Amino acid sequence: MTDMIPVPPRATTALIVAAIGLAGAVALAAFAVLAAADPSPATAAPEGARHDAARTAETGAPAAPAAAAAPDASTEPGxxxxxxxxxxxxxxxxxxxxGLRPELLAALRAASADASxxxxxxxxxxxxxxxxxxERLLQDAIGQYGSAEEAARWVAEPSASAHVSGDAVDIGPAEAxxxxxxxxxxxxxxxxxxxxAWHFELRPGAETSGCPGMYADASQDPGMR
Structure with a gap:
């Protein structure tokens, strides 16, 4: 039997401590690598939250919520x-x-002065x-009266409208x-x-011959077709 060389107690203790320390360092390094590569779903922040946190750190204010989609532009006439x-x-x-025709506007102003x-x-x-x-008025009339035919009694197509050409005016109130x-x-x-009863147009010659007979409504006017 070979005699063993005795190891001093202090050297044995130092070796054991060094081995334990090395094993612990290796384990911690491995855990850090795994955590960086695959964060736990329970602790990882959502993408948006991470961006918001970064914005807060930079500006000192919370990030604004995402803006809602803008509504369609208004088509209300002005x-x-x-x-x-x-x-x-x-x-x-x-x-x-x-925008009225100059001759129509002049006649209206003369009438307005006398009426006043x-x-x-x-x-x-x-x-x-x-x-x-x-066109907006026409579509509104179709919705109100239920058909294009009935609406045509009150509102003309844009291409035929005397208002669009500047040849017509609506007067109010009823007394006027x-x-x-x-x-x-x-x-x-x-x-x-x-x-x-409110719709007026200029008819040259009416001063001497009087106004022509009225149509029952706009749908009877050949100029509206």
């Missing part, structure tokens, strides 16, 4: 299309008035209209429309449709 506010007159400086002298204010509820505005219906011929201003 003054540039010929809409007029309540109380508009022949002197209102908006396209709905200034009699205590009647001629208001204008609608004058010139853009094609888009007229009645005044112009009785006296309009002397200014060349005539009611055209029996069902629209």
């Amino acid at each position: 003054p540039a299309d010929g809409t007029l506010p309540d109380g508009s007159t022949v002197d209102t400086e908006l396209p709905g008035i200034t 002298a009699e205590g009647v204010a001629l208001g204008v509820t609608s004058g010139w209209r853009s094609t888009a505005y007229q 429309a009645a005044w112009l219906s009785e006296r309009g011929a002397s200014y060349g201003l005539c009611q055209i449709y029996a069902n629209e």
Whole structure:
């Protein structure tokens, strides 16, 4: 039997401690590599949360929530299309008035001055209209009356509309429309449709021959077809 060389107790203890330390370091390094490569779903932050955290760190303020999709642009007509506010007159400086044909506007202003002298204010509820505005009115009328045929009694196609061409004006209130219906011929201003007491157009020659007979409604007017 070979004699063994005795190892001092202190050297044995040092070797054991060194081995344990080396094993622990290897285990910790392996755990760190695994954690970096495959984080636990329970602790990993979602992608958006990580971006928000980064934004908060940079700016000091929480990230704003994602914006909702913008709604479709409004198609409501405005003054540039010929809409007029309540109380508009022949002197209102908006396209709905200034877009009328000059000869029609001149006749309206002459009538308005005389009506005012009699205590009647001629208001204008609608004058010139853009094609888009007229189309909007037509579609609204189709929805209201239930068919294109019935709507045509009240609203013309844009391509045929006297409002779009600047040749027609709607007068209000009812007192003013009645005044112009009785006296309009002397200014060349005539009611055209029996069902629209407010609608007037210029008819040259009406000053001497009177206004022509009215159509029952716009659908009976050959110019609307």
